[in-house]
Amino acid sequence: MGFSLLEERIRRDGTVRGTDILKVDKFLNHQIDVTLLEEIGLEFHRRFRDVGVTKILTIEASGIAIACFAAKAFGVPMVFAKKNKTKNIAGDMYTAKVESFTHGKVYDIIVSKDFLLPEDKVLIVDDFLANGAALDGLIALVRQAGAEVVGAGIAIEKAFQPGGDRIRAAGVRVESLARVAAMDEQAGVTFY
Amino acid sequence: MGFSLLEERIRRDGTVRGTDILKVDKFLNHQIDVTLLEEIGLEFHRRFRDVGVTKILTIEASGIAIACFAAKAFGVPMVFAKKNKTKNIAGDMYTAKVESFTHGKVYDIIVSKDFLLPEDKVLIVDDFLANGAALDGLIALVRQAGAEVVGAGIAIEKAFQPGGDRIRAAGVRVESLARVAAMDEQAGVTFY
Numbered sequence: 001m002g003f004s005l006l007e008e009r010i011r012r013d014g015t016v017r018g019t020d021i022l023k024v025d026k027f028l029n030h031q032i033d034v035t036l037l038e039e040i041g042l043e044f045h046r047r048f049r050d051v052g053v054t055k056i057l058t059i060e061a062s063g064i065a066i067a068c069f070a071a072k073a074f075g076v077p078m079v080f081a082k083k084n085k086t087k088n089i090a091g092d093m094y095t096a097k098v099e100s101f102t103h104g105k106v107y108d109i110i111v112s113k114d115f116l117l118p119e120d121k122v123l124i125v126d127d128f129l130a131n132g133a134a135l136d137g138l139i140a141l142v143r144q145a146g147a148e149v150v151g152a153g154i155a156i157e158k159a160f161q162p163g164g165d166r167i168r169a170a171g172v173r174v175e176s177l178a179r180v181a182a183m184d185e186q187a188g189v190t191f192y
Numbered sequence: 193m194g195f196s197l198l199e200e201r202i203r204r205d206g207t208v209r210g211t212d213i214l215k216v217d218k219f220l221n222h223q224i225d226v227t228l229l230e231e232i233g234l235e236f237h238r239r240f241r242d243v244g245v246t247k248i249l250t251i252e253a254s255g256i257a258i259a260c261f262a263a264k265a266f267g268v269p270m271v272f273a274k275k276n277k278t279k280n281i282a283g284d285m286y287t288a289k290v291e292s293f294t295h296g297k298v299y300d301i302i303v304s305k306d307f308l309l310p311e312d313k314v315l316i317v318d319d320f321l322a323n324g325a326a327l328d329g330l331i332a333l334v335r336q337a338g339a340e341v342v343g344a345g346i347a348i349e350k351a352f353q354p355g356g357d358r359i360r361a362a363g364v365r366v367e368s369l370a371r372v373a374a375m376d377e378q379a380g381v382t383f384y
Binding site: 025026030031032033034035037038060061064065068069071072075077078079080082111112114115 | 217218222223224225226227229230252253256257260261263264267269270271272274303304306307
């Protein structure tokens with residue numbers, strides 16, 4: 001079920017380029033409307049309040065803002081995975097490979113072993129879900145720690161791309177607040 | 193004047209390596225204590241409430257979390273400058289060069305012209321201030337827009353490095369919540 005506050009904002013302030021690019025940098029990932037993000041955090045809390053979340057996990061950079069307000073709504077710490085720039089990975093890090101379709105590169109994401117513990121129940125949060133590569137990587141980090149992925153809270157899912165359905169079929173509860181069915185420069189965005 | 197809540201947290205959970213590296217990734221820039229960050233945002237608001245702030249500006253990635261809570265305290269939008277990865281910079285961006293002493297590289301930071309306007313009164317926010325290179329770059333972006341820098345709110349200033357004093361001498365009001373006078377692996381951190 002969509003979250004109308006976000007869907008309406010995408011209709012009003014989002015820009016479609018071609019059939020694949022949805023620019024939301026006016027309110028979500030360059031300029032940030034923190035009032036909207038606070039509402040998004042509360043909505044994630046309404047959807048995942050009963051699963052015992054102990055930690056919010058996201059990936060730098062554009063997931064951090066949403067994850068902050070999710071962590072505030074749940075009253076738990078937030079951890080963000082870093083995109084690794086160096087070749088050497090210290091032994092005190094969990095690591096996973098992520099293939100970026102946007103940039104055509106493979107990069108490592110890392111998180112300190114100090115901040116994902118076997119007893120953690122982790123809600124993964126991100127701004128976008130499309131092919132699911134970043135979400136796959138974050139799930140891998142949690143499982144390396146022996147912790148539990150209790151779900152993924154996504155702001156915008158490009159539901160015409162395969163990531164969301166694939167990851168749900170693998171047994172992860174994915175809740176997307178705006179599920180884009182199709183988009184077009186003239187017609188705009190339609191949601192499921 | 194220091195902000196004791198942050199100073200005490202640095203004493204308790206920060207780790208000094210050598211005489212120059214202060215690791216605060218337990219609460220400030222890898223795992224994030226959002227309760228502490230909310231208090232930091234409120235403290236920035238107490239210090240800058242009377243200068244008509246219209247926008248918070250920071251730089252990805254570790255400034256984003258603090259800037260979110262500053263923006264919430266002021267009730268204004270947050271904008272984060274991006275570290276540019278591509279050679280081509282579109283004409284709709286303000287851009288500045290930043291020399292990283294930590295990584296020994298020069299990189300571009302960019303912000304869309306849509307999000308810094310001549311009438312903006314900008315409070316720049318960041319987690320660390322040392323040599324001041326990132327802050328110089330952010331100030332340059334604001335001035336390219338014809339906007340006003342009303343101040344800089346910094347969580348931790350390494351006050352034994354020259355950035356803070358240099359930028360204050362140039363006329364920018366810099367408020368740092370924890371000003372580190374010296375640090376040492378045995379003796380820990382001392383504050384001004």
